[in-house]
Amino acid sequence: xxxxxxxxxxxxxxxxxxxxxxxxxxxxxxxxxxxxxxxxxxxxxxxxxxxxxxxxxxxxxxxxxxxxxxxxxxxxxxxxxxxxxxxxxxxxxxxxxxxxxxxxxxxxxxxxxxxxxxxxxxxxxxxxxxxxxxxxxxxxxxxxxxxxxxxxxxxxxxxxxxxxxxxxxxxxxxxxxxxxxxxxxxxxxxxxxxxxxxxxxxxxxxxxxxxx
Amino acid sequence: xxxxxxxxxxxxxxxxxxxxxxxxxxxxxxxxxxxxxxxxxxxxxxxxxxxxxxxxxxxxxxxxxxxxxxxxxxxxxxxxxxxxxxxxxxxxxxxxxxxxxxxxxxxxxxxxxxxxxxxxxxxxxxxxxxxxxxxxxxxxxxxxxxxxxxxxxxxxxxxxxxxxxxxxxxxxxxxxxxxxxxxxxxxxxxxxxxxxxxxxxxxxxxxxxxxx
DNA sequence: TGCAATACTGTCCAAATGGACAGTATGCCA
DNA sequence: TGGCATACTGTCCATTTGGACAGTATTGCA
Numbered sequence: 001x002x003x004x005x006x007x008x009x010x011x012x013x014x015x016x017x018x019x020x021x022x023x024x025x026x027x028x029x030x031x032x033x034x035x036x037x038x039x040x041x042x043x044x045x046x047x048x049x050x051x052x053x054x055x056x057x058x059x060x061x062x063x064x065x066x067x068x069x070x071x072x073x074x075x076x077x078x079x080x081x082x083x084x085x086x087x088x089x090x091x092x093x094x095x096x097x098x099x100x101x102x103x104x105x106x107x108x109x110x111x112x113x114x115x116x117x118x119x120x121x122x123x124x125x126x127x128x129x130x131x132x133x134x135x136x137x138x139x140x141x142x143x144x145x146x147x148x149x150x151x152x153x154x155x156x157x158x159x160x161x162x163x164x165x166x167x168x169x170x171x172x173x174x175x176x177x178x179x180x181x182x183x184x185x186x187x188x189x190x191x192x193x194x195x196x197x198x199x200x201x202x203x204x205x206x207x208x209x210x211x212x
Numbered sequence: 213x214x215x216x217x218x219x220x221x222x223x224x225x226x227x228x229x230x231x232x233x234x235x236x237x238x239x240x241x242x243x244x245x246x247x248x249x250x251x252x253x254x255x256x257x258x259x260x261x262x263x264x265x266x267x268x269x270x271x272x273x274x275x276x277x278x279x280x281x282x283x284x285x286x287x288x289x290x291x292x293x294x295x296x297x298x299x300x301x302x303x304x305x306x307x308x309x310x311x312x313x314x315x316x317x318x319x320x321x322x323x324x325x326x327x328x329x330x331x332x333x334x335x336x337x338x339x340x341x342x343x344x345x346x347x348x349x350x351x352x353x354x355x356x357x358x359x360x361x362x363x364x365x366x367x368x369x370x371x372x373x374x375x376x377x378x379x380x381x382x383x384x385x386x387x388x389x390x391x392x393x394x395x396x397x398x399x400x401x402x403x404x405x406x407x408x409x410x411x412x413x414x415x416x417x418x419x420x421x422x423x424x
Numbered sequence: 425t426g427c428a429a430t431a432c433t434g435t436c437c438a439a440a441t442g443g444a445c446a447g448t449a450t451g452c453c454a
Numbered sequence: 455t456g457g458c459a460t461a462c463t464g465t466c467c468a469t470t471t472g473g474a475c476a477g478t479a480t481t482g483c484a
Contacts, residue, residue, distance in 0.1 A: 008460070025274065026283035027239040030441060042463045047443080052460080062237065065442055067279035067470060071238035135347035155420065204418035208367065220430070242471060254433045259473080264430080279440060279471055 007056065014038070014049040015058055019072055028070040122146065122199065124157055124164060131155065131166045133182030140206045142166065144199030152177075155201035160190065164198060219268065226250070226261040227270055231284055240282040334358065334411065336369055336376060343367065343378045345394030352418045354378065356411030364389075367413035372402065376410060 007015070017037055021029040029037070034046035050070065053059040060073035126140040134155060136142065142157070150156050152171035157164050158179055167179035167190065179190040219227065229249055233241040241249070246258035262282065265271040272285035338352040346367060348354065354369070362368050364383035369376050370391055379391035379402065391402040 010461075022238075026234075027278075027280045030279070031443095032441075040462070042465095043442085044444095044464080045462050048461065065469060066239075067242070067441055068239045069442085132347070135344070135349050137347050200420075202420045204416075204420070206416035206418075208412075208414045208416070222431075243473095244471075252432070254435095255472085256434080256474095257432045260431065277439060277472055281472085 007053075007058075011049055011052055011056075014046070015053055015072075018059070018070055022070075022072070028068045030068060123205075124166075124199075126166060130181040130183045130186050131168075133184075134168065136166065136182075136204060137206065140204055142201050143203040143205065145202050146199045148200045148202075150197060150200045157198040157201070158190070159196040159198060166201070169197070169200075219265075219270070223261055223264055223268075226258070227265055227284075230271070230282060234282075234284070240280045242280060335417075336378075336411075338378060342393040342395045342398050343380075345396075346380065348378065348394075348416060349418065352416055354413050355415040355417065357414050358411045360412045360414075362409060362412045369410040369413070370402070371408040371410060378413070381409070381412075 014034060017034060018028060021033070021037075031043040031046045031050070034049075035041070035043040038046070040046060050059060050061075054061065058073065060071040061069045062071065063069055123141050123143050126136055126138060126142055129138050136155070142155070144157050150169040152169060154169045155166055156169045156179065158167055159165075168182055169177060170180055171177040176191060179195065226246060229246060230240060233245065233249075243255040243258045243262070246261075247253070247255040250258070252258060262271060266273065270285065272283040273281045274283065275281055334356055336354050336356060338348055338350060338354055341350050348367070354367070356369050362381040364381060366381045367378055368381045368391065370379055371377075380394055381389060382392055383389040388403060391407065
């Protein structure tokens with residue numbers, strides 16, 4: 001009982017060609033192009049392989065009759081990707097145009113890590129070591145989601161003194177929620193109610209210092 | 213003298229839509245789809261924008277009359293991406309087929325972070341807290357490059373007792389290089405010469421725990 | 425003032441494309 | 455031996471799609 005249905009050699013070859021051609025041309029091949037590449041005189045031959053690959057879950061075709069509508073799916077290759085804008089700091093609220101003030105973009109597929117694509121996902125470069133207790137270092141890139149309700153213990157970005165700062169969101173029974181830094185050097189506490197929480201941390205990226 | 217020719221707002225919007233739609237659908241939009249998205253009643257409007265973008269070098273169309281033949285070019289978008297295989301552990305040496313035993317794949321564009329695409333890049337899931345002193349936690353995903361000569365202070369993956377373990381590579385003047393853990397609980401030292409160094413850490417990914 | 429670029433509406437057409445059918449041949453398995 | 459999946463050839467057809475034309479309106483610039 002394979003989780004991955006077995007592919008015939010031909011089917012494997014067709015799948016690889018589709019992946020390669022898509023990569024090379026920027027759009028998937030047509031049935032006739034596939035047939036042409038393999039020397040088939042009939043595009044139906046290609047269509048048959050496509051059908052088989054679709055049945056085995058390796059290809060998708062979201063819309064019928066769509067030109068070049070083939071799409072690698074499953075573990076075939078090519079996962080959904082997420083362009084996350086990086087902000088140096090978020091002045092206030094949530095920006096209208098996510099890409100307007102972005103310093104750059106990290107394009108990450110973290111489906112493996114369970115991150116869903118949301119238009120409200122963004123990244124922040126960490127300044128300072130106030131979250132060192134959570135092993136978040138200066139220079140780290142924190143991926144956050146705006147609008148997600150924080151749970152106690154979540155790391156959140158909050159607007160304090162007109163600056164985005166990372167804190168831990170703490171909610172204890174019978175007390176109002178508050179934010180706290182994770183560094184004994186800065187034992188600040190902030191009542192959460194007075195602050196704008198800009199996002200809840202969902203992932204972290206770090207570049208090793210000793211690059212080349 | 214701009215290196216990048218100025219784009220009008222509309223042109224910018226069209227370019228972004230093409231990028232987004234390509235990403236979402238797996239193939240670039242047609243003229244009519246573009247027109248539809250912006251509420252144009254005539255696809256010629258879209259075609260005009262396309263022409264302008266082509267003239268400014270931001271779009272390509274390699275072949276005429278090719279369905280969905282649009283392609284982002286120049287630095288319009290589309291950074292080089294890197295598919296990094298994730299290993300639970302590396303038994304020995306460096307595997308022939310990088311994707312053979314991979315538990316999954318993270319697809320990351322880290323050009324922003326300065327990571328170059330190398331066929332010898334791979335990722336390892338961290339087990340244990342032996343590197344907690346470097347703020348590398350259990351469950352983190354460490355991106356490594358095989359074959360890169362380590363410098364003193366680099367984090368490396370080494371094969372110890374037939375298991376991949378992360379250590380710090382230390383090279384002190386006049387002494388042989390050795391590896392050390394970054395946790396006072398485990399003050400192990402290993403002479404580097406006896407060990408196989410599988411890779412040098414170049415980046416780190418962490419998923420927040422509270423992913424509901 | 426006039427000209428060029430931008431930003432569209434609308435129409436006609438030919439090529440590109442996917443889908444459905446009707447067959448043929450081969451190998452494998454019960 | 456029959457049945458079934460794979461692997462093709464060939465044809466017809468409705469849509470999809472890009473391209474070319476003919477116009478209109480607006481804006482900025484010389």
